[in-house]
Amino acid sequence: FSTDPTDVQLELSNRELKDLLARTQFAMAQQDVRYYLNGLLLEIRPGRLRTVATDGHRLAMAELNRELSAKKDTQVILPRKTVIELQRLLDVSDAPVKLSLTSNQIQVDLEDLRLTSKLIEGRFPDYERVIPEDSDKIIKCGRLKVRAALARAAILSNEKFRGVRLTLEADMLRIQTQNPEQEEAEEEVEIEYNGAPLEIGFNVSYLLDALDAIEGEEFIFKLRSPDASGLIHDAAQASGKFVVMPMRL
Known part of the structure; x- marks a missing residue:
């Protein structure tokens, strides 16, 4: 030393x-x-x-x-x-x-x-x-439910880009993915959300990593627009924060 x-x-x-x-x-x-x-x-x-x-x-x-x-x-x-x-x-x-x-x-x-x-x-x-402060679209979701849906969708995602499309509607999150072989997957998960509709793309591996780092049963996902970063944290406490940049799909 x-x-x-x-x-x-x-x-x-x-x-x-x-x-x-x-x-x-x-x-x-x-x-x-x-x-x-x-x-x-x-x-x-x-x-x-x-x-x-x-x-x-x-x-x-x-x-x-x-x-x-x-x-x-x-x-x-x-x-x-x-x-x-x-x-x-x-x-x-x-x-x-x-x-x-x-x-x-x-x-x-x-x-x-x-x-x-x-x-x-x-x-x-x-x-x-880079931690977003002005997100106006706030979703509350069951962590394991969303994680399972993302994991299923990830199987059919493009191995190189790993992209998934998330579509937000009232109390519903739709997860869609497809690969170069034209195989598609679509999952729907019930969530707590009453904001405006939004469509945004993310690297599915980054979302899964963030959810694996949270211990609580529910998480908060804050979004603003298709080209703004999303913020994920445990619903019970925000001592851990995970920021994920969107991707164009």
Whole structure:
């Protein structure tokens, strides 16, 4: 570990850190030339710890709200390999994990193990700017019901583009997909919605990843227009947010 004085130290449980990583790591980029996207942002502020990942097409953010021992605001980017290794080492216990950060390194102390890693240099995008705030079409849906319908539709989606078309009507979500062999799938799911009709396309894999990162039985899906990003979060609490850019179909 470097001889720099440690800038920031904080302690949380195995379970808390594992959960923050699990809810965001799937959105990290892979081998993007914007190297800072090939990792995961760890943001520490008074009373809050956030993890954020984005590959430019989608974004995942999770947060833990409680007082931590860290004394100053900090943002660091953990490399992809470090995140995956941590996820493997952590368990779902209340055993403590201590994080020590300097300007270019992180040290993670578990009960019987120490992991040290370099950090990714660079500036993470201003992620708060891409979280939609003015969506006027708000849907409440059963998570498992919608997930199952999307998974069935995904089987017949184009393997390369993975596109699905979502059509919103009063209390109804229609999911449609087709592939180059002209095979089509259509699913209808009852939802809570009383706004204007809307048709929008998404990458079905991104929607499934977001729903898998939510634990609650119901989720909120906020949309505005066919060319604006959608926002997904647990209906019970918004400590995790998932932004998905639309695609043209």
